[in-house]
Amino acid sequence: MAWVMDQPLVTLSDTAKVEKDKVLWEAEDLGGITEDNNRVPVPIVWLLLLTVLTAFAITFPLWGQRPNAAIYVDYVKAMDEPDVKAAKNDADAMARIVAKYRSGPNQALLERHPLTMDDLRQIAPQIKALEKEGVDLREYNVVGPDVVLANFEGNYRADGTRIRLQPWWDKGYTIDIFYVIAFFLGVTMTIKRLPPSTWQPVHGHEHK
């Protein structure tokens, strides 16, 4: 039952255990069912690797977030511009505002989080008040009609306040890395304790 480390990708068991397993494997009749000793197919191994990489890549917080207040600062300023004020109705006014910033740095975020003039009128005073306070508007989320401090809890600044920006990496991902490594190590060790996959059991007709 000893562990053998000289060929870790072939088997981790000593010869005695391998031979014992082989005998048992072929003699065993599990209710008329038998099992083969095939390795995990190489395409499946690649698929698993792709799955792990995808799991991290697709869950990074790049999409699907609540809009932060900073992306609407230009919209709020534009409300007071003459051409917007001259618009014939709210829809026209909003269309003019959107047209002004269609190619700005926040274009994608603004497209995903469109506003009406009514929405803008509700959040504009709150954004102006926060600007007067001199806070970082990226740390404030727009949740319906309210502009609220984001619930992200980043590092402490020198003044004792916390950074409230959405990090692209957090300790959840760090835990995941250790978790995934532990899992694949554990499973690899488990299946490498079996007889080498080059050996296939011979199943008798009694199993059929």
Next chain:
Amino acid sequence: MLKYLFAKNEDIPAGSAAVYWGFSAIVWFVIGTGLGSFNAAKLAFPDFVTGSEFFAFGHMRQVHVHAVIFGWISMAFGMAMMYITPALGNTRLWSEKLGVWNAFLWNVGLSLGLTLLWAGLTSGREYSDFIWPIDLFIAVFMALPLAINVWMTILTRRTQGIYTTNWFFAAATFMVIIVFLTGNLPEFFHLTGLTEAYLTWWFAHNVLGLWITPVAAAIAYYTIPKVTGNPLYSHRIGHLHFWSVVVFYSTPAAHHLMSAPLPEWLKSFASVEGVLILVPAIAFVSNILLTMQGKWNMFVENLEIRFTVTGVLLAIPLNMQGGFQQTRAINWYIHGTGWIVAHAHLALLGFSTFLEAAAVYLGLQSLMKRKLYSLTLGNMHFWLLLIGFSIYWISMTIAGLIQGAGKIYEVPYIDVVIAEHPYMIARWIGGTLVFISNIIWLYNMWMTARVGTIVPVGRMPHEMAYER
């Protein structure tokens, strides 16, 4: 069957408990899908049966959900465990009498719980809607006796090894008890707020992940090699599947609450784990499909294989949806829409139901030693179930995308209701086909028990499927 409740264990014929569980499961399936059809009619035709709170959607929906999960699916699982566990250990069920009592208590507990839900006594927590005394009854008098019977049968087996299916059975019967006791802590100790929300979805996620999914898969690990005569392709992939279910399926509960003010790192962790649910899915599907090598003709010719392989194939879209719909990028759009309802039915009525139906078909014929009364009715059951499910799934997926668009672009709610109305009618039609298919199934199995051709010793029922 009730006469065996007070008989001596040795006087109860082997397989009696499994037959009791099996027929109970089918009856609950008829009831559960009948309720589903009724509820769908209320959504398609708002004036259908009004005036009584007992027939209000809010009362009836929970009864439908719990009848199919704990009646149909869980009793089919119990049936599978009662005959597959001893078969794989070359032994008898540890206690046939406990098995019969267990089925009896399961039916009593579930009937009581559903009656209380119908009457409006609910915890109000989705999927764990039963009030806490019923939760405790389920854990102690329904799940624990099942677990003891499975564990003791495995301990008293006459083989040295334990086949993959029995790893899953032993672990899942343990895990479901933990899920019930932990997931219902908010009801036992009146926990509120985010703690309650998190534990509600911890329960819901793990009933699916640590009970329904692994047991359904375990059944396929038995059915495919048993009926095809092929060895399971890889014992190693079985290990990969089992441990990845334990590790990756037990952790992503927070991905049901991606918009809640949970810690962001917990959402990140859960979301990665959520995608990694694809690991057990890949292992399971590949192992089963590779086991089918050289026997694909049976996918056409054999009813049990057709049900099982269809369930396995449905695991592919199920896990592709499940893995990705919970990410931040997609969840914000489809959360709280019919898309999720479609996904839940893909899991329970698609993937899981097809695997269990195969086990019940195979088990009842084998245990009663009678050939299926009518293969034609069996084929009708399969196709009506598949077509009905597909109509339901596709229509609700489309309705969900409409709702998602309506939600994001703030379309007036009544406009969304009007836009999705045709899909609500399609949903009702699909659900009703499923209900009709199950009535056919119940009739077919009842007639099999009564007048089915007796299977000679040494032969399996499916071998005689095309013999007169």
